[in-house]
Amino acid sequence: MLKPKIAPSMLSCDFSQLGEEAIRMIDSGADYLHMDVMDGHFVNNLTFGAPVVNCLNNYLQKNTKKEYVLDCHLMVSNPEKWVEDFAKSGATIFTFHIEATENPSELIEKIKSNGMKVSIAIKPKTDVSIIFPFLDKLDMVLIMTVEPGFGGQSFMKDMMKKVEILREKLPNLDIQVDGGLSPKTIDFASKAGANVIVAGTSIFKSDDPAETIQILKDSVQNNLIDKDKDKDKK
Numbered sequence: 531m532l533k534p535k536i537a538p539s540m541l542s543c544d545f546s547q548l549g550e551e552a553i554r555m556i557d558s559g560a561d562y563l564h565m566d567v568m569d570g571h572f573v574n575n576l577t578f579g580a581p582v583v584n585c586l587n588n589y590l591q592k593n594t595k596k597e598y599v600l601d602c603h604l605m606v607s608n609p610e611k612w613v614e615d616f617a618k619s620g621a622t623i624f625t626f627h628i629e630a631t632e633n634p635s636e637l638i639e640k641i642k643s644n645g646m647k648v649s650i651a652i653k654p655k656t657d658v659s660i661i662f663p664f665l666d667k668l669d670m671v672l673i674m675t676v677e678p679g680f681g682g683q684s685f686m687k688d689m690m691k692k693v694e695i696l697r698e699k700l701p702n703l704d705i706q707v708d709g710g711l712s713p714k715t716i717d718f719a720s721k722a723g724a725n726v727i728v729a730g731t732s733i734f735k736s737d738d739p740a741e742t743i744q745i746l747k748d749s750v751q752n753n754l755i756d757k758d759k760d761k762d763k764k
């Protein structure tokens with residue numbers, strides 16, 4: 531049974547307060563904490579790696595009793611190099627870009643054997659069919675709705691065709707969208723069939739993050755209900 535999951539992108543938080551910002555998101559109803567890892571090579575920006583995820587995980591273990599998911603989006607070349615480090619850091623989900631590896635099948639196995647969930651991301655210019663051979667091995671797929679590298683960009687509505695194609699093929703797959711999601715754009719994504727929503731700017735810049743998270747969640751939930759009704763009619 532598919533569920534809506536909202537993943538605030540910590541890229542938009544005040545990094546000097548990473549632990550407290552994460553707790554603020556968990557307490558506001560976040561399902562995942564989305565961690566954008568950039569290496570200055572695969573994308574033109576540099577953020578953080580496994581040591582920071584590890585510190586955050588240690589902090590959360592001491593400072594919250596609530597469950598949390600560390601959803602790590604690796605925008606890096608040679609993602610295979612970092613699998614063990616992220617597993618040790620407490621990462622729950624390891625998402626790699628299909629454009630960054632020559633051997634996706636081997637990488638999927640490596641991520642799973644290190645105890646993490648596995649997901650593949652695709653950039654806006656990448657055709658969705660490239661991931662078809664791997665779908666049955668994945669826990670999630672990430673459709674980028676901006677060029678990876680920076681928060682605060684505009685949502686690319688034309689990416690929704692990819693979401694529709696995937697949802698048609700796999701009614702129970704977690705489909706994540708990332709980039710420019712907000713209360714203004716969420717309905718496009720949820721109608722297309724996305725159920726895991728990354729949002730950085732719109733949540734962190736909101737006066738009421740809990741309310742924004744709830745608006746995003748409600749949109750996904752309503753569309754999941756509509757899709758179920760359509761199924762019953764058929």
Ligand SMILES: O=C(CO)[C@H](O)[C@H](O)COP(=O)(O)O
Binds near residue numbers: 541542605730732
């Ligand atoms: O992967 C990313 C950028 O490459 C971020 O997750 C994404 O941009 C989220 O930020 P915003 O909601 O501000 O667009």
Ligand SMILES: [Fe+2]
Binds near residue numbers: 539564566603708728
């Ligand atoms: Fe991301």
